[in-house]
Amino acid sequence: MAKNIFKKILLSAPAFFLLAVVIVTVAAPWISPYDPDSQDLLNRLQGPSLAHLLGTDSLGRDTLSRVLHGGQFSLSVALITTLFALLVGTVLGLLSAVRGGWLDELFLRVNDLLLALPEIVIALLIIAVMGPGFFTMVLSVGVVAWTPTARLVRSMAAQALSTHHVEASKHVGASRWFILRHHVLPFVAGPVLAQAALRFGLLLVLLGSLSYLGIGVQPPQSDWGSMLAEAQPHAIRSPWGLIAPGAAIFLVSFCVTLLGNRITHVLGGDDVLATETKAEAHD
Amino acid sequence: MLLSSFAVFLVPFVSPGEPVRSLLRARMDIGAADEATVQAYAQQFGLHDPMLVQFGRWLGRFVTGDMGISHISGTPVADQVLPAIAVTLSLAGSALLVAIAVSIVLGVISATRAGSWPDRLITSVTHALIAIPEYALAPLLVLLFAVRWSLLPSAGFDSPASLVLPVFILALRPISFFTVAVRSGVRQALDSEHVLAARARGLSSTQALVRHVVPHGLLPLWTMVGVWFAGLLGGSVIVEVIFAIPGMGRLIFDAIVDADIPVAQGGVVVVVACAVLTTGIIDLVHKLSDPNVRIGVRHG
Numbered sequence: 001m002a003k004n005i006f007k008k009i010l011l012s013a014p015a016f017f018l019l020a021v022v023i024v025t026v027a028a029p030w031i032s033p034y035d036p037d038s039q040d041l042l043n044r045l046q047g048p049s050l051a052h053l054l055g056t057d058s059l060g061r062d063t064l065s066r067v068l069h070g071g072q073f074s075l076s077v078a079l080i081t082t083l084f085a086l087l088v089g090t091v092l093g094l095l096s097a098v099r100g101g102w103l104d105e106l107f108l109r110v111n112d113l114l115l116a117l118p119e120i121v122i123a124l125l126i127i128a129v130m131g132p133g134f135f136t137m138v139l140s141v142g143v144v145a146w147t148p149t150a151r152l153v154r155s156m157a158a159q160a161l162s163t164h165h166v167e168a169s170k171h172v173g174a175s176r177w178f179i180l181r182h183h184v185l186p187f188v189a190g191p192v193l194a195q196a197a198l199r200f201g202l203l204l205v206l207l208g209s210l211s212y213l214g215i216g217v218q219p220p221q222s223d224w225g226s227m228l229a230e231a232q233p234h235a236i237r238s239p240w241g242l243i244a245p246g247a248a249i250f251l252v253s254f255c256v257t258l259l260g261n262r263i264t265h266v267l268g269g270d271d272v273l274a275t276e277t278k279a280e281a282h283d
Numbered sequence: 284m285l286l287s288s289f290a291v292f293l294v295p296f297v298s299p300g301e302p303v304r305s306l307l308r309a310r311m312d313i314g315a316a317d318e319a320t321v322q323a324y325a326q327q328f329g330l331h332d333p334m335l336v337q338f339g340r341w342l343g344r345f346v347t348g349d350m351g352i353s354h355i356s357g358t359p360v361a362d363q364v365l366p367a368i369a370v371t372l373s374l375a376g377s378a379l380l381v382a383i384a385v386s387i388v389l390g391v392i393s394a395t396r397a398g399s400w401p402d403r404l405i406t407s408v409t410h411a412l413i414a415i416p417e418y419a420l421a422p423l424l425v426l427l428f429a430v431r432w433s434l435l436p437s438a439g440f441d442s443p444a445s446l447v448l449p450v451f452i453l454a455l456r457p458i459s460f461f462t463v464a465v466r467s468g469v470r471q472a473l474d475s476e477h478v479l480a481a482r483a484r485g486l487s488s489t490q491a492l493v494r495h496v497v498p499h500g501l502l503p504l505w506t507m508v509g510v511w512f513a514g515l516l517g518g519s520v521i522v523e524v525i526f527a528i529p530g531m532g533r534l535i536f537d538a539i540v541d542a543d544i545p546v547a548q549g550g551v552v553v554v555v556a557c558a559v560l561t562t563g564i565i566d567l568v569h570k571l572s573d574p575n576v577r578i579g580v581r582h583g
Contacts, residue, residue, distance in 0.1 A: 116510055116558040118518035121535055121551060128539040128547070198413075205416045209521050212418040213536065225418070232422050236430055239423065246419025253414035261410060273409065273463040 008266050014255035021252055025071035032065035037220065045238035055240040057231060063244050066227060071248060073223035074211075077137055078204040084142040085203075086196050089149025090188075094180065096150070097157035107154070114147045119206060127215045137207055137216055145203060152195055152275055153188055160187040190267045195275040197260030201253035208249050224249050353538075353546050360549040363534060368516075368553060370440060371523070371530035375515035377446060378453035379508060385458050386504070390465025391497060397470060405466075409459035417452050421525045424448055438527040449526045453519055457511050464507050469500030509565030513558035 009015065024031060033053070040060035047055050054063035096107040119141065126140035160166065166183050174182075210216035211225030219226075224245040231241025260272040269275070353360055393405040428448065429437035436445040472478060473496055481491045520532035527533075531550055538546035 112562060113559065116513040116562045117555060118514050118516065118520075118532075118558075120518055120520050121532070121554060124520070124536060124539050125547070125551060128542070201414055205414065208416055209418055212416075212521070213524065215540075225416075228416070228419050228422075235422050235426055239426055242419055242422055242426075246416055246423070249416040249419065250411075250414050253416075254411055257410045257414055270467055271406070271463050273413070273460055274467055 005266050009259070009262050012259070012262055014258040014262070017255050018252065018259065021071070021255075022075070024068060025075055028065075028068035028072060032062070032068045034062035034065045036061060036065040036069040036222075038062075045234055045241070047238065047240055054244045055238060057227075057238075057241050058234045063227075063241060066222065067224070067244050067248050070223045070227055070245065073134075073217055073221060074204065074208060074225070074249070075252070077134060077207050077217075077223070078200055081138045081141050081145060081203050081207065082196055082200040084138055085145035085149055085199060086192070088142070089146035089151075090153050090192065092146065093150040093153025094157055094184070094188075097154045097161060097184075098176070098180070104154075107150070111147050111151055114144050115151075117144060119144045120209065123206075123210060124215065127210070132215050132218050134217075137210060140210075141203060141206060145199065148199065148275075149192060149195060153192055156188045156191060157184050160184045190263060191269060191275060194260040194263035194267070194269070194272050197256045197263065198272045198275065201256040201260075204249060204253050204256075353543055360545050363546060364531075364549050364553055367529060367531045367534040367550070368557075370528060371516055371519060371532065374446070374449060374453065374519060374523075374528065374530055375512060377450045378515060378519075379457060379512055381450060381454040382457035382461050382511075383504070383508060385454070386461030386465050387497075387501070389458075389462045390504075391469055391492075391500075393462065394466045394469035394473065394500070395492065405462065409462045412455045412459040415455060417455070418521050418525065420455075421448070421452050421522065424452070425525075438525075440526075440528045440530075445526075449519075449522045449528060453515065453522050457507075457515075460511070461504055461507060464503045465501060468503040469496055472496040472500035475499070505568065506565055509561050509568075513561040516554050516557050 038061065040056065042060065043052070043056050044058055044060045045056060046052055046060075049055070052062050052064065054067065057063055057066065092107065096104045122144050123137075123140040126143065127136055130136045130139070160183055161179075163183070166179055169179055169183065207216060208223065208225030208228070211223050212229045214226075214229060217223045217226050222230075227245040228242060231238070231245070235242050257272065264270065264272045264275065353363065389405050389409075393402045396402050425437045425448065428435045435447050436442065439445045477499075478491055478495050481495050482488070486494070516531060518532065519528075519530060520536050522528070523530045523533035524536060531554060535547055535550040535554070537543075538550060
């Protein structure tokens with residue numbers, strides 16, 4: 001059964017595409033055709049050619065090599081932020097569902113407020129206070145990013161806790177921890193994982209926007225967002241500088257979303273976008 | 284409510300960081316900021332007082348409409364925030380109207396023909412829309428519509444035409460979430476018993492759709508619109524920066540880049556206040572409009 005589910009999810013076009021992206025990004029130092037930082041001022045802003053498959057940027061650097069290397073930063077910062085949000089959201093959501101009472105009430109109020117806040121403004125504020133950097137990026141977005149996960153975990157866990165078999169295991173003396181591990185977590189895991197995939201896609205775009213604004217990744221390091229910012233002034237002469245990193249962000253984000261959607265479908269849910277709990281911010 | 288307002292006041296409270304140092308960093312080289320200059324500035328803006336005292340003073344002035352003086356331009360913050368919020372309100376409002384119209388059409392088509400090719404197409408498109416980085420799409424559209432075809436202005440905020448691209452781009456992400464909400468709401472309504480009853484009374488399927496299914500199926504949409512409205516008020520940073528629109532997002536972004544703390548604080552507090560206000564209103568509307576919520580039955 002479980003094996004079958006994994007097969008259905010993993011044997012799909014988006015999954016293969018993502019795997020390929022991860023492989024080429026990790027292998028970027030070995031497979032990029034050029035050093036991403038080496039300049040060739042005689043060949044600036046070239047279109048795609050055999051020598052430079054995606055053209056060159058305003059300093060004559062190879063766009064393909066820069067996309068591959070930039071992916072390392074973009075993907076890792078999005079991944080770590082997603083994991084951070086997943087961890088915090090799951091712990092707080094479970095706590096809220098299990099303990100209930102004033103803790104739950106407090107949780108709902110804080111969650112409501114954070115859900116309504118524009119994430120990017122919060123991120124701007126935190127970066128302004130702490131200065132830019134990899135972990136500031138994670139933290140600045142993570143502060144708000146855990147809320148949809150927490151809400152989903154809370155409502156799923158509450159649902160699981162109210163079932164008859166949980167009631168039954170309580171009566172035969174199962175500990176709270178045992179119930180959580182055997183009855184709640186397996187029930188919560190699937191939808192939360194699907195939502196995490198969607199969150200990853202959204203966070204990839206959001207974190208890219210911080211770099212685009214110049215407050216994310218700092219030179220000499222670069223990522224897809226900062227590449228877009230660098231390419232924009234030269235877009236009239238060379239739109240490829242915009243298309244390549246833009247398409248990278250779009251395709252990765254699109255494929256994880258599709259993957260997340262596949263998970264919900266296999267589990268019998270409706271649409272992964274519906275788990276983005278902006279939808280049920282007020283129940 | 285008390286709790287959320289407390290959290291609102293906490294946001295600007297934690298944001299000042301090292302006001303003087305960052306102010307000076309913005310105005311001159313860090314090396315040039317000797318102790319005397321720092322002290323003089325700190326004295327001028329009353330930054331030597333304990334944080335809580337500053338906070339209380341600032342809060343007291345804020346509620347009376349005095350949001351302080353910009354460190355950079357020396358003009359009152361309120362004079363910058365109020366026009367900006369008007370601009371952003373119109374921008375976010377138009378984007379949401381577009382999104383609502385498009386998503387109702389798409390959502391209803393998708394729900395009533397579940398599983399057909401239009402449904403699958405719409406579903407794919409909604410998943411694609413949320414993955415678009417607007418900071419890549421916007422320059423590309425400007426390149427096409429403004430540079431190549433000269434149809435629309437590339438930036439600014441002076442004519443209806445200058446709003447077309449920003450509104451379109453801002454509407455993309457809400458369109459996907461709204462469409463999914465409409466689709467699932469309408470599908471749920473289609474299965475409900477009162478629609479069956481209406482059909483049994485002899486209403487045609489179109490009549491039943493217009494009179495019973497759609498109004499009921501749109502309930503989840505309205506909740507979402509509120510949350511998104513609040514989010515777009517400050518969340519349009521990227522679009523406002525790209526299209527040089529003098530709205531809230533751009534104001535806050537510029538203020539933060541320039542370390543103009545009073546403006547950043549004022550802007551953020553106004554955005555947060557709007558967010559809290561809108562969620563409150565939506566909550567209320569939701570309670571009044573849905574009989575189940577009104578009599579205290581939980582939504583399944």
